[in-house]
Amino acid sequence: MQTAEFLIELGRYYLYAGGIVTALFLVIGIDRIEPSANGSYAFRPLLIPGICLIWPLVLYRWAVLERTKGHKP
Amino acid sequence: MSVQYTPVLWNRNKLVYDAVLLIAVALYLYVFIRYAPAFEDVTKPIDGATLRMRAFGSCAFLMLTVILCIGPLARLDRRFLPLLYNRRHFGVLTAGIAAVHANYVLGWYYNFSPTDKYVALLSSNTSYGQILGFPFEALGIGALLILFVLAATSHDFWLSFLGAPLWKALHMSIYIAYAFVVLHVALGALQGPGDPILTSLVTASVVLVCGLHFATGRMEAARERGEATAKASLQNAGWVVAGEVDEIDEDCAKVVTLDDDERVAIFKYDGKLSAITNACAHQNGPLGEGKVLWGCITCPWHGYQYNLADGRAPEPFTEKISTYRLKLIGSTVLLDPKALPPGTHVEPVRLGEGA
Ligand code: HEM
Numbered sequence: 001m002q003t004a005e006f007l008i009e010l011g012r013y014y015l016y017a018g019g020i021v022t023a024l025f026l027v028i029g030i031d032r033i034e035p036s037a038n039g040s041y042a043f044r045p046l047l048i049p050g051i052c053l054i055w056p057l058v059l060y061r062w063a064v065l066e067r068t069k070g071h072k073p
Numbered sequence: 074m075s076v077q078y079t080p081v082l083w084n085r086n087k088l089v090y091d092a093v094l095l096i097a098v099a100l101y102l103y104v105f106i107r108y109a110p111a112f113e114d115v116t117k118p119i120d121g122a123t124l125r126m127r128a129f130g131s132c133a134f135l136m137l138t139v140i141l142c143i144g145p146l147a148r149l150d151r152r153f154l155p156l157l158y159n160r161r162h163f164g165v166l167t168a169g170i171a172a173v174h175a176n177y178v179l180g181w182y183y184n185f186s187p188t189d190k191y192v193a194l195l196s197s198n199t200s201y202g203q204i205l206g207f208p209f210e211a212l213g214i215g216a217l218l219i220l221f222v223l224a225a226t227s228h229d230f231w232l233s234f235l236g237a238p239l240w241k242a243l244h245m246s247i248y249i250a251y252a253f254v255v256l257h258v259a260l261g262a263l264q265g266p267g268d269p270i271l272t273s274l275v276t277a278s279v280v281l282v283c284g285l286h287f288a289t290g291r292m293e294a295a296r297e298r299g300e301a302t303a304k305a306s307l308q309n310a311g312w313v314v315a316g317e318v319d320e321i322d323e324d325c326a327k328v329v330t331l332d333d334d335e336r337v338a339i340f341k342y343d344g345k346l347s348a349i350t351n352a353c354a355h356q357n358g359p360l361g362e363g364k365v366l367w368g369c370i371t372c373p374w375h376g377y378q379y380n381l382a383d384g385r386a387p388e389p390f391t392e393k394i395s396t397y398r399l400k401l402i403g404s405t406v407l408l409d410p411k412a413l414p415p416g417t418h419v420e421p422v423r424l425g426e427g428a
């Protein structure tokens with residue numbers, strides 16, 4: 001029982017963190033690192049579940065793309 | 074990149090595909106719920122919620138099987154390719170159907186327990202050390218989580234944002250999900266009173282998925298060996314590797330410099346490849362930088378034109394340039410460096426015929 005409750009708490013906080021990352025990414029990140037998203041807004045809500053689920057990967061790619069942005073023409 | 078993301082791009086094929094998919098799923102669920110009770114042990118009739126739980130569970134399992142078969146089938150036979158294009162809708166629907174299955178489990182098995190139903194689900198059985206009576210639900214949860222992640226990252230945005238290698242690696246976990254589901258059923262439902270239909274269904278699915286992957290693996294290995302020998306024998310005969318087809322843009326040329334400083338322009342146009350000398354017969358203008366129009370190349374310097382297939386200027390002109398022979402092995406372009414006499418017709422290499 002202890003472990004089960006702990007796992008579910010863990011999942012809950014993981015998703016809370018995902019919610020924060022989602023907000024940051026959709027408001028700030030996406031326009032900075034994905035030029036083809038500029039001006040399209042309708043598809044953004046579709047990304048919410050994905051970002052909530054794999055937000056550590058999103059942060060990682062965001063960081064990588066920010067770093068390499070200057071190098072690309 | 075110039076694409077703009079829109080929520081969904083619809084066209085007729087996709088609509089037909091989705092309609093067929095939805096009808097097939099609805100039909101399966103209907104037939105299962107209507108007729109499965111007839112096969113049940115009459116002494117232990119099952120209730121509606123359990124029946125629906127089984128209908129959705131087995132439907133998701135079958136859909137996952139089909140999804141995993143589409144890839145190898147399309148590689149074995151191009152006629153299956155149309156099935157490949159909309160696999161993402163198939164995947165998203167599968168995740169949805171599996172979620173309904175899990176929801177029935179939660180709602181039925183754990184509705185009357187005083188604890189939170191998610192806690193109850195996770196803690197009702199924790200004997201992870203044993204095979205018989207293994208908490209197979211955990212395997213179902215694992216599979217469902219993977220299906221959710223894959224469904225949520227199926228939009229094109231994710232492919233471009235994560236980059237193809239990472240995206241592909243992520244989506245390879247569909248195989249983990251499948252293994253989890255097979256174990257989920259093998260250690261769960263199949264441990265109960267014998268159900269020959271479910272047993273044979275699961276066996277058939279595993280045999281089919283493994284068999285198809287094995288067959289395509291062997292076929293591709295054989296093809297790669299064949300391509301390697303073909304390439305080696307051409308190179309022995311003096312041919313040179315000119316590069317990959319993808320390097321050449323449509324209606325453009327790749328210019329290859331041969332050992333004797335002779336330059337050859339390899340053109341891609343109308344789904345074909347042709348090679349001519351890069352030097353124009355007029356004043357050696359760089360033909361490889363010219364424009365292709367109706368199978369003719371126009372020299373960028375003074376506008377002389379030549380047919381790409383035979384190096385001859387269109388009537389009434391009489392200029393001729395050398396042509397070269399090409400071969401496509403897999404996706405590699407090979408060039409015979411021996412120039413043919415000016416004006417020799419060479420059948421262009423056709424692309425996309427698995428030459
Ligand atoms: C949270 C996730 C899941 C839970 C809690 C869960 C739970 C269960 C339970 C309790 C059963 C009944 C076993 C029995 O009759 O002894 C079952 C059966 C089954 N589950 Fe799941 N499951 C989950 C996810 C999945 C997924 C993702 C799939 C397939 C993609 C799946 C496919 C099946 C199948 C095919 C059966 C057998 C149905 C039958 O008896 O005809 N399950 N599951």
Ligand code: FES
Nearest residue numbers: 353356358372375
């Ligand atoms: S050099 Fe090609 S037209 Fe003059």
